[in-house]
Every structure is written in C-alpha cells, then in structure tokens.
C-alpha cells in the first residue's frame with residue numbers, strides 16, 4: 001500500500017498542493033504547513049500531480065504495510 005507523507009520541515013506553505021488537490025491537502029493556519037485532511041488518503045493521479053508540482057519536493061509517496069495498533 002502506498003501512503004502520502006509530507007515533510008513538514010521542508011514545506012514552505014506555498015499552498016500549491018491545497019489548490020491542486022483540496023480534497024486531500026489543507027494548510028494548517030497555525031503552522032502554515034500543509035497537512036493531510038485524513039491520514040489514509042488514496043494516492044490518486046491528482047495527489048501525484050500535486051507532489052510533482054510541490055516546489056520543495058516535500059510530498060513523498062512511500063510504500064509500506066498498514067500496521068494494526
């Protein structure tokens with residue numbers, strides 16, 4: 001399964017991802033960093049496009065297993 005990870009340290013808060021894919025990304029008004037609206041968002045073409053256009057290249061798509069807690 002693929003997951004979306006945002007490297008908040010590198011995020012500049014430019015809002016490109018929130019404009020391109022508002023159903024997945026949102027800007028936190030306190031930190032002015034992008035966050036996921038929900039942690040288990042599907043990796044859609046729109047997400048991949050937003051990741052490609054992120055000027056800081058801080059939207060990462062990682063492969064991993066779901067972990068039950």
Ligand code: SF4
Pocket residue numbers: 006010011012013014015016017018033034053054055056057058059
């Ligand atoms: S496009 Fe990248 S740098 Fe801009 S707000 Fe989104 S994650 Fe942050």
